[in-house]
Amino acid sequence: MTTINEIAPDLFRLSIYVAELDMQFNHFLVRDDEPLLFHAGLKAMFPMLREAVAQLIDPTKLRHVAWSHFESDECGGLNDWLRIAPQAQPVCTLVGKIVNVDDFAIRPALGMSADDVLVTGKYRYRFYRSPHIPHGWDAGVMFEETRKSLFCSDLFHHFGDVEPLTSSDLIEPTQAAMQQMQGGPLAGYMPYTRQTEGVLRSLADLKPDTLAVMHGSSYTGPCDQLLCDLAGVIKENFDRD
Template identity: 45%
Template structure:
């Protein structure tokens, strides 16, 4: 397995590895490095992938310069190598929403994490990053996304997950059909009454780029893609409600 590195927005780098055996055609595992005065890594990758992800980060910045480690929720592909990164970068800390710190990360992280309140914006030098809690979207009570206000890049974690390999960056691609197919395959998305409103609120941010964890980065009408995904999930949720009621 090889990890590729591509700049998908100004100072935002996609580190991507295709795992061959997870799904038909492979399955992408992406991390995103936001290069500023205080570099931030979004997703650590699993612990066993730490050496190759670390080597990929080193193509952009010295790994020991990493200042912030963040991720979408507490799961091995998001944060399995969290403590390896805290060890490799002595000044680094985990940056996460207050709920996630209280329920998991205060105990799991080898160094005390930095909790962020909803609405707080962190200036990492060249990029202004906001953590946005998205409980159970796509899954996990403590789920969150990060929004780089400087480049308007939404680091959206497991949203729009798809199976198979993909280019580093696509323009005006269909994100919905493969996302629904992946949901049929994995059953990973938590559908609740708040799923669609949460996605529509993210659309209101008017992102320019969607940084997918399991798929290509997307540059196009990102707000429309988020609203289309909201509509698709809302239809599935309402259909399940009608089935139960019947």
């Protein structure tokens, strides 16, 4: 079952909870002149997501499918979306386009940098590179400048079938999730490098009002301090120096 919640004007969270993992997989649809989906989802989830999207827009009218980094839960279902939406284009970082997507996808990707602006109608998007934050050389986060929403992928990952939107501090559940993953098969889930704090502080400088979180509750409220505090949590759990 996919649950649908509007977490900001025209921004809908499509969430599928997987009990075996005690984890939500969240996908975000922006309803605008040129609709945008952030996270294409796993291939197996495509039928459920398509039904959920159909409650909000005609899925064949989807124009942009974006994600942070090349990973199955982020873009495994990409080609399924491109097949049903003939005008849709993949959207990712320029590195992602070059090293992964243009070979994988059935249509070329729009590879963006922070200097590029994608306008979908009422809303404006930029892609900010964040290598290895949360994962991969190609990683980036998308920022919508009009409503100040940050699509932050696995940042602030936490477990549970939790509420769709919160104004409570996300640091404690994120810390708990990182500690839970340490020592198991997911150890090393997120690297800490000399660039980590600087990248997160640069995202904090954007002063987002909404965090669209892939695994767990999204957040509403001042987000800059949360992003700064996250650097310390990553360092505490994953710095091996």
